[in-house]
Amino acid sequence: MSKILIVEDEESIADLEKDYLELSGFEVEIQNNGDDGLRDALEKDFDLLILDLMLPGIDGFEICKRVREVKNMPIIMVSAKKDDIDKIRGLGLGADDYMTKPFSPSELVARVKAHLSRYERLIGSNAQENDVVEIRGIKIDKTARRVWVNGEEKNFTTKEFDLLTFLAQNPNHVFTKEELFKKIWDMDSIGDIATVTVHIKKIREKIEFNTAKPQYIETIWGVGYRFKV
Numbered sequence: 037m038s039k040i041l042i043v044e045d046e047e048s049i050a051d052l053e054k055d056y057l058e059l060s061g062f063e064v065e066i067q068n069n070g071d072d073g074l075r076d077a078l079e080k081d082f083d084l085l086i087l088d089l090m091l092p093g094i095d096g097f098e099i100c101k102r103v104r105e106v107k108n109m110p111i112i113m114v115s116a117k118k119d120d121i122d123k124i125r126g127l128g129l130g131a132d133d134y135m136t137k138p139f140s141p142s143e144l145v146a147r148v149k150a151h152l153s154r155y156e157r158l159i160g161s162n163a164q165e166n167d168v169v170e171i172r173g174i175k176i177d178k179t180a181r182r183v184w185v186n187g188e189e190k191n192f193t194t195k196e197f198d199l200l201t202f203l204a205q206n207p208n209h210v211f212t213k214e215e216l217f218k219k220i221w222d223m224d225s226i227g228d229i230a231t232v233t234v235h236i237k238k239i240r241e242k243i244e245f246n247t248a249k250p251q252y253i254e255t256i257w258g259v260g261y262r263f264k265v
Contacts, residue, residue, distance in 0.1 A: 038083040038152055039063045043073030043099065044114070045091050049137075053086065056141035057148065070094030077103045084152055086144070087131070089115040089122065097129060104130030108194045110151035114139070120230060127234040130193045133221070134231070150222045155194065169204050171265055174243060174252065176201055183242075190242045195220060199232075200239050203253060203263040212260040236261060 040057055044050035045068050054064045065082075067073040070093035077085055077099065085103065089096035100111055113126045116137040123134045132151055135144065158181075166179040175184040181197055183190050192200065198220050203211070211219075213229035221231065236255075240247045254264050 037061065037063050039065070039081065040084045040086060040148065041073070041076055041080070041082040042066045042086045043068075043070065043077070043091065043096070044086070044088045045069060046088075052141055053144060056145050060145050060149070062148070068092075070096070070099055074099045074102060078106065082109060083155075084109055084148060085111045086148070087111055087113050089113060089117060089126065097125060100126060100129045100131050104193060110155055110194070112144075112147060112151065114144075123230055124234050127231050128238060132195055147223065154222050158194070158198070169201065171204055171207065171263075172252070174204065176204055185243050192239070192242065196235055196239050196242075199235050200243070203261065207263045207265040210256050210259055210262045216260065232261075 040062050042050050042053055042064060044053070044066065047068060050066045050068065054066055057064050065076065065080075067076055070091035072093075073087070073091065074094050076082075087096045087099055091099075096113060096115070100113065103109075103111065110133075111131045112133045112135060113131045114135045114137060115122060115126075118136050126134050133147055135147070166177055169176040169178065173186045177183070178201060183192055183197065183200065199216065202216070202219060213232040216232045217223075217229055236253060237247075240250055240253060243252055244250045252263060254262050256262060
């Protein structure tokens with residue numbers, strides 16, 4: 037049974053989310069402030085974190101940053117804030133998804149299932165021999181989920197690694213942001229493709245010598261992105 041941690045200061049919302057998730061077969065714990073939420077997220081074993089942004093004590097941005105430094109579990113941020121800057125900041129800190137309140141509990145459950153399903157497939161690989169992709173100084177070990185750029189190992193979040201690997205395995209193919217979102221996040225973009233843009237930016241910061249003139253991931257204006265070889 038997958039264990040989920042909800043960090044949400046509005047108790048009625050947290051209880052509603054908990055009820056729907058438990059009806060779907062998940063084990064759920066709740067913390068109503070940032071300090072206790074961060075402690076539990078770091079010290080206990082959870083499979084997914086649902087994280088509100090505005091919290092008493094440590095805010096959701098800081099929690100996301102500190103959890104992502106040591107754990108790769110999926111993180112879904114939720115907030116009443118609709119500003120793109122908050123969404124971009126949250127995704128940039130390593131969140132896998134961002135939901136704007138109000139949203140239906142059934143949609144939350146659907147997204148939780150999608151993220152857990154993908155994560156379980158990734159860690160459940162039983163490959164006997166490491167599967168490695170090497171392109172012009174970039175080495176991607178798909179089995180160990182490690183990346184080296186010109187011999188230097190770089191750290192990638194789960195979705196950054198998935199997106200880089202997918203593009204590198206399909207060189208010179210132009211993908212729209214919608215196609216990438218559906219492929220990597222296993223769901224339709226629902227009109228929101230900022231997630232892809234943010235993750236491409238973070239990947240470029242790790243693999244490109246000059247992000248203003250990328251030599252690997254190229255932007256095709258008005259269409260999407262492609263990995264150049």
